Amino acid sequence: MTATPIPRTLHLSMLGLRDISSLATPPLDRRSIVTRVCRYDPEMIRKAIRFELAREGQVFFVHNRVQSIERAAAEIQEIVGDNSVRIVIGHGQMHKSDLENAMIEFVTGQAQILVCSTIIESGLDIPNANTMIIHDADRFGLAQLHQLRGRVGRYKHRAFAYMLLPKNRTIHPIAAKRLKAIEEYSQLGAGFRIALRDLEIRGAGNILGPEQSGNIHTVGYELYCQLLQETVQRLRKEPVLTPPAASIDLGFAVHIPRKYIASDRQRLDVYRRAGLATTAEDLRRIAEELKDLFGPPPEAVRMLLEIAELRLAADKKQIKTITAMPPDLIFVFEAGAYAADVFANSPGSVRIPDPQTVHVRLEKNYFEPKSLLMVLRKILLGKGVGAGSRNRKKSD
Numbered sequence: 001m002t003a004t005p006i007p008r009t010l011h012l013s014m015l016g017l018r019d020i021s022s023l024a025t026p027p028l029d030r031r032s033i034v035t036r037v038c039r040y041d042p043e044m045i046r047k048a049i050r051f052e053l054a055r056e057g058q059v060f061f062v063h064n065r066v067q068s069i070e071r072a073a074a075e076i077q078e079i080v081g082d083n084s085v086r087i088v089i090g091h092g093q094m095h096k097s098d099l100e101n102a103m104i105e106f107v108t109g110q111a112q113i114l115v116c117s118t119i120i121e122s123g124l125d126i127p128n129a130n131t132m133i134i135h136d137a138d139r140f141g142l143a144q145l146h147q148l149r150g151r152v153g154r155y156k157h158r159a160f161a162y163m164l165l166p167k168n169r170t171i172h173p174i175a176a177k178r179l180k181a182i183e184e185y186s187q188l189g190a191g192f193r194i195a196l197r198d199l200e201i202r203g204a205g206n207i208l209g210p211e212q213s214g215n216i217h218t219v220g221y222e223l224y225c226q227l228l229q230e231t232v233q234r235l236r237k238e239p240v241l242t243p244p245a246a247s248i249d250l251g252f253a254v255h256i257p258r259k260y261i262a263s264d265r266q267r268l269d270v271y272r273r274a275g276l277a278t279t280a281e282d283l284r285r286i287a288e289e290l291k292d293l294f295g296p297p298p299e300a301v302r303m304l305l306e307i308a309e310l311r312l313a314a315d316k317k318q319i320k321t322i323t324a325m326p327p328d329l330i331f332v333f334e335a336g337a338y339a340a341d342v343f344a345n346s347p348g349s350v351r352i353p354d355p356q357t358v359h360v361r362l363e364k365n366y367f368e369p370k371s372l373l374m375v376l377r378k379i380l381l382g383k384g385v386g387a388g389s390r391n392r393k394k395s396d
Helices: 007-014 042-054 066-080 096-107 142-149 173-184 191-202 221-235 264-276 280-294 299-316 369-381 387-395
Strands: 034-039 058-062 087-090 113-116 129-134 160-165 247-249 319-325 328-333 349-354 357-361
Touching: 034 173, 042 058, 042 066, 042 129, 042 160, 058 066, 066 087, 066 113, 087 096, 096 113, 129 142, 142 160, 142 173, 160 173, 247 299, 264 280, 264 299, 280 299, 299 319, 299 369, 319 369, 328 369
Parallel strands: 034 160, 058 113, 058 129, 087 113, 129 160, 247 319
Antiparallel strands: 319 328, 328 357, 349 357
């Protein structure tokens, strides 16, 4: 798989039709690239170039219009205002010897600024070039922008990428989404996230046809993936597993502390995975990954995963909702579900006001978060409610 897969290839991998691997560990001393989306401003361009030259670095200025690239180079020379700064031009329509000479000058440091087309998009590694300015960035694809940005920041120095918007032209809403994505996903290892965002924007294409994007906006990406995955599982004669639909409201919130996982994106990903888990093994795998990546999970995270496991158990017993309304714990079942056996060993008294609703009346001390989870484990999983609960029952 490439660093920026086409939407269809990535989509097939995520559905399990093709293999996928992701390398998330950056090289030693590599730093994320500061990415800014801004209007074309000569003063801002001058400051960005001057800053890079002051630390003896070099600059890429990407202008993807061969007809006007020399005029763009002259404009950059005027903006910089220093004739000692050498600017060279590079694009695919140049004679190969002229292009080679220009690149040699830039690589050896004889030229400080390279005004170029997207010819530098891949295969170029110049550690001393750590500022890139992309003119009319709205005309580029998301994968292109990511690949271009990857030409800077190849060493330990902080790199900068400026995505310039046109001076006198409005941009398309799709282009605005691409630019927002490239600015948002600027951390190291963001290529996979950018590819996912590109998949959402462009669509997944046809699995059996030539189209590499599209055909997804009518139903939305999540539903499209779900329907296609279920179809693949049926064709493989595998059980179709769906996320639990049961809802549990116990009157207290569970969350992942920011001190445990600092990244908002990673926290949201854990919430999503816990909510979409279809087996207890999935939840155990999440817990193991969290321990490996961030250390032993705190109590709040353990409670989050425990509630996710209880949702799985409730779903298997055809329970729609579990709500704590002291002094009762209220269970609402799906129509036709048989509820009698569920509460055979339940603590407290059981009332059934109607065929789909069961009330379990508990003592006040059972409504502490830990005690309430123990009660639910006893009811739904058949596991003990803890020493404190057993002692209370004996004393009764």
